Amino acid sequence: MHFLKHKFTFFNGFHSANLTIPLDYKLCYIYGMKRWLPIFMISVFSMLFLNCADKKSDYIDPRGPEFAGSESCIQCHKSASENAMHSAHFKATAPATAESILGNFNSPHNVFDYGNNSKMVMEKRGDSLYQVFYKGGKEIKAYPFDIVFGNRNAQTAVYWKHKNTYELPISYYKAENTWGTSPGFSPTQPYFDRMTIKDCYACHSSNASANKVNSGKNNFLAMEVEDNIAPESLVYGIDCERCHRAGEKTRRLPTRKSERQNRSFYDGLQIAQQQTAA
Structure with missing residues (x-):
């Protein structure tokens, strides 16, 4: 059996004591995996969940809280x-x-000619795009x-x-x-x-x-x-x-086949009980 010596320091108020004990590194590895793996997995899933929740909370649908985009x-x-x-x-x-x-906004493909020396030009101005009306070479109107x-x-x-x-x-x-x-x-x-x-x-x-x-x-x-x-x-x-239901309502639907079957069964049972009571 392979042993490692590990030094532990214990504190008791202002005094400290050192203790060296032999450890089986295989047992330590197995013990550590069993102890820390669940904590690690929970941490990972928590981070993923919080990340998804943050992304969801960034979007506010004007149709109401039942809509998720x-x-x-x-x-x-x-x-x-x-x-x-x-x-x-x-x-x-x-x-x-x-x-x-x-x-197309590139000349000469961005022009519509009205005749009589007047035309509409599709133009890019800064970050915006416009229809600009010219008459006699002079700009008359521009709308984005x-x-x-x-x-x-x-x-x-x-x-x-x-x-x-x-x-x-x-x-x-x-x-x-x-x-x-x-x-x-x-x-x-x-x-x-x-x-x-x-x-x-x-x-x-x-x-x-x-x-x-x-x-x-x-x-x-x-x-x-x-x-x-x-x-x-x-x-x-x-x-x-x-065309379909609001996203938040869909999220709450059962996803597994067994869950859907159970939901259908209990919904049908409830309807039958209500009809019997009536």
């Missing part, structure tokens, strides 16, 4: 989530960025791309103004790979006053809530006038929770 679905539905995030539904609306806008609608065949965009959104006069068409007039807009003169109302977001987003404003009239209905959109309420695209 589409990224929370990846843990159990990775393949479905990845497919969904590349779908036209998921990209029905998105914040307008250099990555999300389909059209704030939100884009669509991704598969065509894409239009809107800008924010006084907590409402307004469609930009030029859209991008994928089949022709070019910029053209937005549906219903004039091919000879732009205008920037077509409001994109809240109902448009009912089909193109997962949430859009209206601000409540007081019209000043003396009736209770006047206090609930929905004439604009709260930007912080927008959930872009058609996400998982728009």
Whole structure:
């Protein structure tokens, strides 16, 4: 048997004593593993849990605490989530960025010519992208791309103004790979006053809530006038929770087959008891 000598120091008040004893290193190893491995595993899982909890707490869904966001679905539905995030539904609306806008901003492919010495130029200015109207070589108006609608065949965009959104006069068409007039807009003169109302977001987003404003009239209905959109309420695209249940409710569902079977059994038993009592 192999022995190691290990020196222990014991303290008793202000006095100390040294003791050297022989130890079997194999027994020490086994004893240490049995003693410290559970503590180590608990520590690791605790760190992972706290990390997940911190990430979850960072996201606050405007639809309420029952919603966890589409990224929370990846843990159990990775393949479905990845497919969904590349779908036209998921990209029905998105914040307008250099990555999300389909059209070309490089000259000469960023110009729509209205004729009569007037044109719309899609320009990048700093970190923002704009539709800029020129007439006679002089800049007349410039409005930013704030939100884009669509991704598969065509894409239009809107800008924010006084907590409402307004469609930009030029859209991008994928089949022709070019910029053209937005549906219903004039091919000879732009205008920037077509409001994109809240109902448009009912089909193109997962949430859009209206601000409540007081019209000043003396009736209770006047206090609930929905004439604009709260930007912080927008959930872009058609996400998982728009069509399926809220993520937090799904988390609480039993995951094992046996648990689901037991849940179904007891739910059925409870219904039968209620029917019998009635």
